[in-house]
Amino acid sequence: MPNFIMSYLNSKDAITPGAAGSQFWALVYVFIIFAGVSVAVMAMNWLERKALAHFQIRLGPMRVGPHGLLQPIADAIKLMLKEDIIPAEADQFVFWVAPLIGLLAAFTVYTVIPFGPSQAVSDMNIGILFMLGVSSLGVLGIVVAGWASNSHYPLIGALRSSAQMVSYEVAMGLAVVSAILMTSLNATGTGTLSMIGIVQAQQQQGVWFIFKFFPLGLIAFGIFAIAMIAETNRAPFDMAEAESELTAGYHTEYSGLRWSLFMLAEYAAMIAVSSIAVALWLGGWMRPFPNLLNAPAWDFIFSLFPALTFFGLAAIAIVGVVRMPAHSFFKIQRIGLAAFAAVLGFIALLLLVIAVAGRSADASVAASPAAKFSEGIDYVYWFVFKVAVFMYLFIWYRATWPRYRFDQLMKIGWKVMLPISLVVLIATAIVGVLVS
Amino acid sequence: MNPALNSGLNSAVNAGMAPVATPWFFYVLAGLAVVSGLLVITRRNAVHSALALIVTLLAVTGLYLMLYAPFVAAVQIFVYAGGIMLLFLFVIMLVNIERSSKDRQFNRMWPVGLAAACALLVLFVSAFVKGKALFPDRMISLPESSNTQQIAGMLYGEAGKMGEYTFAFEIASLLLLVAILGAVIMTKKKI
Amino acid sequence: MVPITTFHYLVVAAALFVLGVIGVLTRRNVVIVLMSIELILNAVNLNLVAFSRMWGNLHGQVFSIFVTVDAAAEAAVGLGILIAFFRNKETINVDEIDLLKW
Numbered sequence: 001m002p003n004f005i006m007s008y009l010n011s012k013d014a015i016t017p018g019a020a021g022s023q024f025w026a027l028v029y030v031f032i033i034f035a036g037v038s039v040a041v042m043a044m045n046w047l048e049r050k051a052l053a054h055f056q057i058r059l060g061p062m063r064v065g066p067h068g069l070l071q072p073i074a075d076a077i078k079l080m081l082k083e084d085i086i087p088a089e090a091d092q093f094v095f096w097v098a099p100l101i102g103l104l105a106a107f108t109v110y111t112v113i114p115f116g117p118s119q120a121v122s123d124m125n126i127g128i129l130f131m132l133g134v135s136s137l138g139v140l141g142i143v144v145a146g147w148a149s150n151s152h153y154p155l156i157g158a159l160r161s162s163a164q165m166v167s168y169e170v171a172m173g174l175a176v177v178s179a180i181l182m183t184s185l186n187a188t189g190t191g192t193l194s195m196i197g198i199v200q201a202q203q204q205q206g207v208w209f210i211f212k213f214f215p216l217g218l219i220a221f222g223i224f225a226i227a228m229i230a231e232t233n234r235a236p237f238d239m240a241e242a243e244s245e246l247t248a249g250y251h252t253e254y255s256g257l258r259w260s261l262f263m264l265a266e267y268a269a270m271i272a273v274s275s276i277a278v279a280l281w282l283g284g285w286m287r288p289f290p291n292l293l294n295a296p297a298w299d300f301i302f303s304l305f306p307a308l309t310f311f312g313l314a315a316i317a318i319v320g321v322v323r324m325p326a327h328s329f330f331k332i333q334r335i336g337l338a339a340f341a342a343v344l345g346f347i348a349l350l351l352l353v354i355a356v357a358g359r360s361a362d363a364s365v366a367a368s369p370a371a372k373f374s375e376g377i378d379y380v381y382w383f384v385f386k387v388a389v390f391m392y393l394f395i396w397y398r399a400t401w402p403r404y405r406f407d408q409l410m411k412i413g414w415k416v417m418l419p420i421s422l423v424v425l426i427a428t429a430i431v432g433v434l435v436s
Numbered sequence: 437m438n439p440a441l442n443s444g445l446n447s448a449v450n451a452g453m454a455p456v457a458t459p460w461f462f463y464v465l466a467g468l469a470v471v472s473g474l475l476v477i478t479r480r481n482a483v484h485s486a487l488a489l490i491v492t493l494l495a496v497t498g499l500y501l502m503l504y505a506p507f508v509a510a511v512q513i514f515v516y517a518g519g520i521m522l523l524f525l526f527v528i529m530l531v532n533i534e535r536s537s538k539d540r541q542f543n544r545m546w547p548v549g550l551a552a553a554c555a556l557l558v559l560f561v562s563a564f565v566k567g568k569a570l571f572p573d574r575m576i577s578l579p580e581s582s583n584t585q586q587i588a589g590m591l592y593g594e595a596g597k598m599g600e601y602t603f604a605f606e607i608a609s610l611l612l613l614v615a616i617l618g619a620v621i622m623t624k625k626k627i
Numbered sequence: 628m629v630p631i632t633t634f635h636y637l638v639v640a641a642a643l644f645v646l647g648v649i650g651v652l653t654r655r656n657v658v659i660v661l662m663s664i665e666l667i668l669n670a671v672n673l674n675l676v677a678f679s680r681m682w683g684n685l686h687g688q689v690f691s692i693f694v695t696v697d698a699a700a701e702a703a704v705g706l707g708i709l710i711a712f713f714r715n716k717e718t719i720n721v722d723e724i725d726l727l728k729w
Contacts, residue, residue, distance in 0.1 A: 549652025
């Protein structure tokens with residue numbers, strides 16, 4: 001068994017399971033991604049409530065676990081145990097199928113997300129096209145959910161939500177095209193649509209696409225960043241699911257587990273579009289300053305970052321333990337938080353050992369399994385770190401900005417974003433032709 | 437498993453794309469497409485028909501991927517499943533009247549229509565039975581990696597030359613513009 | 628098992644085509660008739676791509692992209708006509724859309 005694993009990890013050139021045609025490893029990657037996304041969604045739920053609370057100068061959930069850390073689990077259990085209410089005149093089959101469509105669309109996208117140069121489930125040659133197309137299938141789930149509820153608030157919310165998503169898809173697509181134009185400016189002269197290929201094009205050209213042809217890359221990234229918020233129905237574009245306007249829009253009639261499927265689909269879609277933004281403009285799995293700080297010493301310092309992050313989290317948890325009031329009521333919470341800090345510290349030590357082993361074997365054999373494993377962890381870490389920054393930005397936007405009225409929203413989508421993205425596309429094409 | 441895996445990886449990479457369990461995938465996707473097609477034409481509720489059509493389109497996308505046509509598959513998901521079906525769902529919601537779901541399902545001319553379709557089916561079956569020998573037994577394997585570049589070469593042409601379909605491409609974009617204008621004008625309340 | 632040849636794809640395409648023709652000729656709801664037309668166009672696309680693989684060039688695939696574009700335009704215009712008609716006569720029943728009959 002270890003032989004089997006090592007023979008796959010040590011194969012002549014590291015490729016994705018899709019390219020190798022190996023179903024077993026593809027399934028393993030799919031399970032890992034599914035588990036990772038579920039953990040990320042739960043963490044995102046917790047972070048959203050705590051961060052929103054702290055932005056509003058209150059504390060958020062503090063009781064369920066230490067500092068509310070077990071709140072997502074409590075929420076999940078509550079939603080699973082709730083009564084499953086289906087409206088009387090609703091279309092049963094369609095009511096049941098609607099959250100599944102959204103969930104399928106949101107999760108299928110993860111097969112092409114490039115966590116590393118060979119760490120994707122399957123690097124399709126049309127990767128970015130596949131991602132944009134499948135995430136446009138999520139709109140169908142929303143429309144069908146609104147119609148199947150057989151009541152006017154969900155229907156209006158669903159139609160508004162889908163109109164908004166469809167209009168911002170156009171601007172998103174054009175911004176993506178201008179990033180793909182930049183991939184064709186490398187030595188061979190042909191661009192690529194595969195996600196791994198796009199990040200490797202950034203690697204070959206030595207610049208993240210957000211800084212290329214300044215300010216064109218930045219404007220394209222800005223358009224995509226705004227369009228992706230509208231695409232996932234998040235604030236300030238969440239008119240369709242705002243509680244004060246439409247009593248929760250298309251998922252009004254859904255209760256319990258079905259509603260949690262919608263939330264899961266929404267968070268998964270947020271992570272998916274953030275990964276598109278990271279892979280296309282922010283250099284994917286590359287560490288910051290790959291060319292400016294090029295020495296092996298800097299490589300080693302940057303490879304310590306995963307361990308340092310977990311050490312930082314463990315330190316914050318220990319500070320939380322120390323600051324907890326010395327009351328007998330908090331004894332269990334202190335123990336829980338201390339155990340959590342210990343787990344984080346253990347993971348940090350593990351990562352430190354792997355990083356050091358990977359680098360100290362650098363002098364003798366650079367292709368040892370420890371070095372490869374350390375590189376793989378670094379790639380995945382930097383990708384996840386950048387996506388986590390985007391997730392925090394999503395929460396920050398929700399806390400800070402008021403929401404747009406629906407006609408203002410559509411006006412921005414069609415009259416502002418579309419012309420700007422067209423101009424950026426044409427300008428990128430002209431500059432690209434002039435440069436090469 | 438171990439020695440075969442390494443050589444399998446190399447040969448798979450060299451061949452461009454490794455076919456995986458091909459006959460099983462084909463039968464599942466083809467069966468799904470035909471069953472969903474049957475559901476499209478026999479459901480009383482229009483939304484059920486639309487959902488069945490979406491399943492058919494996705495199954496046909498899978499068949500395109502098996503035929504080494506990834507770009508056509510992507511266009512199919514984008515345009516058909518993501519665009520046209522959304523349009524259909526909007527219109528169904530707009531014109532959905534309660535009376536229609538309690539009406540009869542098939543129109544007055546249904547015997548004639550069914551007879552015509554059966555005649556067509558007989559024609560197809562006879563064409564297939566007679567011409568089965570004309571088709572080759574094996575399928576050649578196309579490289580998948582340059583599919584998009586080659587299609588782009590045909591549509592746009594390489595630098596300096598016009599592609600074979602450039603003129604048709606421009607006409608198609610004009611057609612889309614006319615269709616947009618037509619749809620907008622026809623659905624306005626006052627022109 | 629029998630290796631999958633072009634012929635298998637042609638049979639599937641023919642089946643979808645016949646189902647689409649039945650849908651167009653026998654259904655009463657205009658929207659479902661339009662959806663059956665989309666089914667027919669999909670069958671044609673499958674046929675084109677299967678032959679493109681058989682011959683080894685990409686003409687079939689490019690043609691199928693044009694057919695898809697055409698289907699999108701036609702769906703938009705057809706649904707526009709349907710909405711305009713519905714606004715006038717309040718029905719989507721093929722048997723009742725007979726204003727031009729003698």
